[in-house]
Every structure is written in C-alpha cells, then in structure tokens.
Amino acid sequence: MQGAWFLQEVLDALTAVPEVWSKTVLLVNFDENDGYFDHMPSPSAPSRNADLSLAGKSTLSDADMSAEYFSHPAPAGSSGQPAADGRVYGPGPRVPLFAISPWSRGGWVNSQVFDHTSVLRFLEARFGVAEPNISPFRRAVCGDLTSAFNFKTPNDEALPTLSGRSTRAAADQLRSAQQALPAVPLPLDMQLPIQASGTRPSRALPYELHTSARCNASGMVELLFSNTGSQAAVFHVYDRYKLSRLPRRYVVEAGKLLSDSWNALQDNLGMYDLWVIGPNGYHRHFKGDTSRIAETATAPEIRVCYDITSGDVYAELMNAGDKACSFTIRPQAYRKDGPWPVTVAGKGSDSRHWSLAASGQWYDFSVTCDSDPAFYRRFAGRVETGKHTVSDPAMGVNGDTLG
Numbered sequence: 001m002q003g004a005w006f007l008q009e010v011l012d013a014l015t016a017v018p019e020v021w022s023k024t025v026l027l028v029n030f031d032e033n034d035g036y037f038d039h040m041p042s043p044s045a046p047s048r049n050a051d052l053s054l055a056g057k058s059t060l061s062d063a064d065m066s067a068e069y070f071s072h073p074a075p076a077g078s079s080g081q082p083a084a085d086g087r088v089y090g091p092g093p094r095v096p097l098f099a100i101s102p103w104s105r106g107g108w109v110n111s112q113v114f115d116h117t118s119v120l121r122f123l124e125a126r127f128g129v130a131e132p133n134i135s136p137f138r139r140a141v142c143g144d145l146t147s148a149f150n151f152k153t154p155n156d157e158a159l160p161t162l163s164g165r166s167t168r169a170a171a172d173q174l175r176s177a178q179q180a181l182p183a184v185p186l187p188l189d190m191q192l193p194i195q196a197s198g199t200r201p202s203r204a205l206p207y208e209l210h211t212s213a214r215c216n217a218s219g220m221v222e223l224l225f226s227n228t229g230s231q232a233a234v235f236h237v238y239d240r241y242k243l244s245r246l247p248r249r250y251v252v253e254a255g256k257l258l259s260d261s262w263n264a265l266q267d268n269l270g271m272y273d274l275w276v277i278g279p280n281g282y283h284r285h286f287k288g289d290t291s292r293i294a295e296t297a298t299a300p301e302i303r304v305c306y307d308i309t310s311g312d313v314y315a316e317l318m319n320a321g322d323k324a325c326s327f328t329i330r331p332q333a334y335r336k337d338g339p340w341p342v343t344v345a346g347k348g349s350d351s352r353h354w355s356l357a358a359s360g361q362w363y364d365f366s367v368t369c370d371s372d373p374a375f376y377r378r379f380a381g382r383v384e385t386g387k388h389t390v391s392d393p394a395m396g397v398n399g400d401t402l403g
Contacts, residue, residue, distance in 0.1 A: 005171040011100065021102065027119055027145075028098040038093040041277065043113050043141055043234035045069070045088050046249045052086065056237075057258050058251035064136035065251075091115040091142070103149040107160035109391050110148040110203040111280040112231070118145045140232035140253055147203055157201075197396035199360070204388050206231040206254075209381075211276045211284040212303050217294040219265020221272045223286070225250050226257040229384070233278055240273040264290050271374065278381075281362070281392055285378035298325040298346070298371040304379045307353070311361045311385045314353040319344040325371040332366055332378065333394040334359040356383055360390035 007028060015021045032038075045068035046056030058065055068089055074081035097114065120131045121144035150157060208229035214222040225235050235250040239262065250258050264272040270291035276284040284304075293299050298321035305314040317327045329340040329352060344350050356363055364380035382389070 002171040002175055005166050005168055025101040030096045032093050032095050041236050042091050045137055047088050047246050048086055055246040056249040059253045059256040067135035068137050099148045103151050103154040105159055106157040108203055109200045112143045112147055112205050113141055113279050115142045118142050195396035199390040199393050202389055202391045204386055205280055205384050207233055207279055207384055209233055209278050209282050213286045215290050219270050219290045220261050221264050222259055222261040224259045225252050227252040227254055230254050236277045238275040241268045280382055282381040287376035288372050289374040292372040296371040297321045297323040300325050300369040300375055302367050302377050306383045308385055311356050311383045312353050313363045313383055314351055316349055316351045317342050317344050318349045322346040325369055328368050330366050333364040334362055359393055362392055
C-alpha cells in the first residue's frame with residue numbers, strides 16, 4: 001500500500017507538467033521475491049554437468065557465451081568473494097515491470113523476454129549511446145523494451161480503468177493495522193495462489209519457434225530446434241524419465257537451428273518422454289516407444305507449421321514406415337470440436353490446419369497414434385503474425401495450461 005501511494009506521488013509530479021510528461025517514460029522494476037511466485041524456468045545459458053560439459057547447446061560462440069558463467073577471478077581489491085564455480089549467472093526468476101508513459105497506455109502486457117540489461121538497451125535505442133558491458137547472450141535473448149510501446153498511434157488505445165486514489169495517511173494506517181495482527185499459522189491444507197482468469201491486450205512478439213522429432217528403431221530420439229523469428233530464444237528440455245539430470249537448454253539465434261539426441265534404448269528400454277518449453281507459452285511434448293517402430297513397421301511423426309498471414313496453425317502427419325497408421329488429433333484448450341482421425345499410408349503424409357482467430361492465435365493440440373500406445377505429441381503456443389492480440393485465454397481456466 002505504501003509503495004502504491006509512493007508511485008502515485010511520483011506520477012502526480014511527472015504529470016503535473018505536461019511538457020515533462022510528454023517526453024517521459026517511467027520504468028518500475030520489481031524485486032524477485034525469491035522467485036516464490038514464478039513457475040517458468042529462467043531463459044539461461046546451458047548449465048554445466050558434473051563433468052563440465054554443457055547440458056545443451058548454443059548457436060552463439062563460446063566467447064559470446066563466456067560472460068554468462070561464473071568463471072572470472074575476483075576483482076582487484078575484493079575480498080571474501082566465493083570461488084568461481086563455472087555455474088550460470090541468470091537471468092533468474094521473472095519479475096513484474098511497469099512501463100508507464102504517454103506511449104504505453106491501456107493496460108497492455110508484453111511477454112517478450114527482458115532482463116535488467118533491457119533498460120540499458122532502451123536508453124541505447126533512445127539516445128544512440130552504447131553500453132559495452134552487456135553480453136552478446138543478453139543482447140540476443142533479451143529485448144530492448146521498445147516492443148512494449150506504441151510510438152506511432154498511442155492515442156488510439158483505450159485508457160484503462162483504475163481504482164481509487166489513496167493518501168499517505170491511509171497507506172500508513174493500513175500497514176500499521178497489518179503489523180498489529182497476530183502471526184497466523186500456515187494452514188495444513190494451504191494451496192498455491194490461483195491464477196487470475198481473463199485476457200489482456202498483448203503486444204506482438206518476435207518469436208517464431210519450431211521443434212520436431214526424429215526417432216529410429218535403434219532407440220535414438222533427435223530433437224531439432226529452429227528459430228525463424230527475429231529474436232533468439234531459449235528452449236528448455238526436460239527428460240521426464242530422468243528428472244534427476246539437469247534439464248538441457250538450447251540457445252537458438254534468429255534464423256538458425258540446433259539439434260541434439262537422447263538414447264532412449266540405453267536410458268529407458270526405448271521409451272522416451274521429453275518436454276520442451278519456450279517463451280510465451282511455447283510447448284512441445286514428445287513421448288513414445290522406439291521399439292514399436294520395428295515391431296509395427298510404422299514410424300509416426302508430426303511437424304507443426306504456421307501460416308503467418310492468417311495466423312493459422314498446421315499439423316503435418318507423417319509415416320516413414322511401410323504400413324499405414326492412424327493418428328487422432330484432440331484439442332487441449334481453446335476449442336470444443338474434434339477429435340480428428342487421420343489415417344496415413346506407409347511412406348505417406350497428410351495435414352490438417354485450424355483457424356485461430358477465435359482464440360487470439362493461441363493453440364493447444366495433442367496427437368496420438370494407434371501403432372504405438374505410448375506415442376504422444378502435444379503442441380501449444382501462440383502464432384505470431386506481427387499484429388497485437390490477447391494474453392492466453394486459457395490462463396487460470398484449468399490446471400493444464402502452459403503459459
């Protein structure tokens with residue numbers, strides 16, 4: 001309450017003089033609160049395994065990635081610093097940031113990846129200065145905050161409805177009353193906070209990400225990560241059969257791709273279960289049994305594509321085996337129709353596509369196949385068209401959304 005009152009006073013001072021306010025951007029960056037309320041992994045550089053190898057890969061060079069690891073000696077004159085351990089610095093848990101200005105009205109949200117260097121890069125973009133201490137990794141993965149603003153037609157956006165004003169006395173009184181309350185023991189049935197439902201206007205983002213799989217009868221599973229957007233992104237991969245291992249992270253610059261493989265036969269008798277997570281609700285799930293490829297003479301797989309012009313999503317269903325197999329596609333959120341059965345002949349393919357206009361370009365589908373009871377693919381996220389849309393309509397609606 002006192003923080004809200006103080007911010008109110010700052011805004012009153014800035015807006016009291018139109019000549020000042022007309023050229024002002026106020027950025028309010030919150031502390032992390034120890035990450036208690038964040039549920040998404042940090043878009044960090046790949047961590048190091050016990051043998052110092054990387055758990056993941058990057059299209060950036062080793063030199064460009066070096067600043068992200070604690071491998072530097074302590075500064076001259078410093079004492080009591082911990083020894084360098086080679087671990088990743090950050091960026092760390094997500095925190096809120098308010099961008100308040102004449103060009104950011106209307107209560108918009110922006111889910112592009114930013115960090116503390118983004119504020120410096122915003123100053124770079126505005127004043128043409130250069131900050132030499134921002135690493136190539138941060139410049140590639142984190143934005144410069146300019147996408148949070150509408151510098152062309154800011155007055156066309158609706159003003160948000162705000163709650164009532166407060167006074168310093170009221171803020172002080174509320175804090176004193178709260179501090180006077182007796183300590184409340186934690187309830188035995190305490191649950192996590194409930195995500196607020198509903199949508200907010202959401203800025204267009206620079207992401208256009210792809211992940212596809214290749215599996216063979218020898219038990220190898222290969223994932224290919226492609227970035228056809230305009231900003232680098234970090235893909236996180238969790239091996240759900242080997243959660244004791246470090247999750248792998250893949251840093252893929254715009255216009256580039258990476259691949260990596262998992263030995264499912266060695267790790268889990270041919271079974272695999274890989275979760276892929278990226279920015280703004282991007283999710284891919286790959287699950288199956290590689291031993292079924294030889295047993296059934298089928299090799300089911302899917303590939304997800306986007307129609308950037310219309311904002312639609314496509315699923316190409318492929319079968320590299322000799323015998324036919326039948327896929328079933330089901331919506332997991334945003335729509336009530338389906339399922340859609342699709343039979344694909346040996347060495348053949350077929351495709352389906354869905355309009356996403358009703359969901360603000362958000363999608364979430366699963367795919368199963370009759371030739372492998374363990375086969376499961378899930379693809380979820382938002383198709384970016386370069387136009388603004390809305391935040392995830394399924395957020396807070398059920399416990400299975402991935403934003």
